[in-house]
Amino acid sequence: MASRAKATILDIAREAGVSKSTVSLVLQGSGLIRPETAVKVRKAIEDVGYVYNRGAANLRKAHSNVIGMVINDLTNPFFAELAVGMERVFQAAGVVPFIANTAENPVRQQEVLKSMMEQGVAGLIVSPARGTTPGAFRRIEAAGVPVVFAMRRLPESRIPAIAPDNRRGACLATEHLIRKGHRRLAFFGGSSDLVVYQERLGGFLEACEAFAIPVADRTIVEGETSRKGGMACLETALAMPDPPTAALCFNDAVAFGVILALRKRGLEAGADFAVVGFDDVAEAEHYSPALTSVAVDTAGLGERAAHVMLKMIQSRTTRAEDHIGAVSLVVRESSGPNRNSQVGDAA
Amino acid sequence: MASRAKATILDIAREAGVSKSTVSLVLQGSGLIRPETAVKVRKAIEDVGYVYNRGAANLRKAHSNVIGMVINDLTNPFFAELAVGMERVFQAAGVVPFIANTAENPVRQQEVLKSMMEQGVAGLIVSPARGTTPGAFRRIEAAGVPVVFAMRRLPESRIPAIAPDNRRGACLATEHLIRKGHRRLAFFGGSSDLVVYQERLGGFLEACEAFAIPVADRTIVEGETSRKGGMACLETALAMPDPPTAALCFNDAVAFGVILALRKRGLEAGADFAVVGFDDVAEAEHYSPALTSVAVDTAGLGERAAHVMLKMIQSRTTRAEDHIGAVSLVVRESSGPNRNSQVGDAA
DNA sequence: TTGATTTATTGGAACGTTCCATTTATAGGA
């Protein structure tokens, strides 16, 4: 059944009675070929079950048609949504994205990046693993392969990043809680080695300043960015002398954890304690209670990252501007009704 | 910064004062090279920032080191877990898995498969999109590239499949509900164009037969395999004259939807209506109420699929046996306490 | 010393494509 030696364009040329150059031209859809000849060649291609060898072609051609997407945690639906947005754009451009998972492991990340470079990718879209060293992309940059960071950025790096306006999102969410009447606020989850964390925490603190929340009434609990981490954060906070009455969470996973931990204690998110998440994953809307969250337009960011990448490839540059995606607060049940009217919601 | 013309093996040879063949040997870790020479060459490689060109190498070598994973829905955490299991095995074997998403679209799937073939993958692990035609893999088989189906199989196809024991899992879960005292049972979600659906529904019916549940007391509602689909199924079922008191769901997403729909009606899963899911995704344990579900050892299936693939590649065959993974019922809160003692739970 | 053996290294052909410079066929203009 399986024809042993795989067919090449020379086999097709023989089959169709033309030269290999003609076959190559047909393969590339050149207009120089007489239509009848093209038909004849295409039939031969079909007959021999020919498979185009892109590796051989890339040996001659300037650039390949594959782009690598290197993602730090594929099990987080958030990144899957990002990937889906990118794929839409790339597909239309005739580019194939290959995805690889680094599982938040910098060593694994280096292996994956090396592999992708060896395959001759035209560009790389990366959501860097936690703990990525600043030098990790030096060789790739030196090779002239464009890199775009998505969602996360590295502390000191000239690589363009596409990310949501974390600071503003956190600020909006915190204001929302303050306007609801909360005066003792918490920020739950994440850790300071992530730039994203610093941005989101920064927005939280900015809003606290603006509304003159005393430092003593701000509770910051670092923790894993998962359900489990969220549960732990709540326990820690409620064990304090003057516990907070509301929390902005690093992301939705943490927020879900907080809601579960509240329920375990017989408390209800929204009624007894206000909870706001970040990212607005698909699940937020269907949770119980529905989660108030900062929407970041994940798929849109993916599309934008893809567009920036295509432009970089086209203009043969390794530089581009950062893009900050707009954010919006989606108010649902988990942040509860107004608490009292200590703070008016004028303006 | 970016050195224009990329370095080749010849540049390294010149730099190190050896021949290109020697460099090639070093690259492959051959023991024929004198250690000092190898060191000298490796230094040159580092100095010029050389990137290995796998495309060129594959032109000569029999087989490449990349394997394609084609997945029908990356946003389902279930498939991400599967991917993680495979990656563990492939990494150890020095093989790089590239993942692509088909978003349950057979046309997109064909494009992705074509692309992967063109890249010269050594093998393909596929969770076929719904509506895949039986001929979709003919050319790939003819080319002698091994294919393994994961989780799903195609109606008539000799391609080996790695999947959980769906029938037995559904049977176990249904028995569990019957032993709890339920007599009017439902099967929610999925549709009959999927082999998996037929297997799971088959297990449900088998248990119904075994315990002599009359046909009139079995409710089967097809629907989307998502939260939304689950919500719709429950509404449909409760609107019936003699509604069921328990449901086995096609998968966990459907089950979560059923739980949400119950809550919307003021009912509680477990107490008022028993719900059992399928797949036991990570979230099941942390849901509220915690979801009783059929555990399929997703990561384990991924590992097994990867092993089968490696063996096929090694023995140059395109045939292998199917693997049916063991399943087990994880009982949590959503299936509720015993209802009454119409059916004893002896044995 | 010499030849035989082992150890390291090397040149060249091949892999399947693209692309340039040519060649060949076709049509148009006088």
Add this chain to the structure above:
DNA sequence: TCCTATAAATGGAACGTTCCAATAAATCAA
């Protein structure tokens, strides 16, 4: 009719590797 312009098709070199057969250098046995 011949020449020119255009259209269509072609051969050959190049891309960066691997691998075979061959060479060169080092070691050994006599």
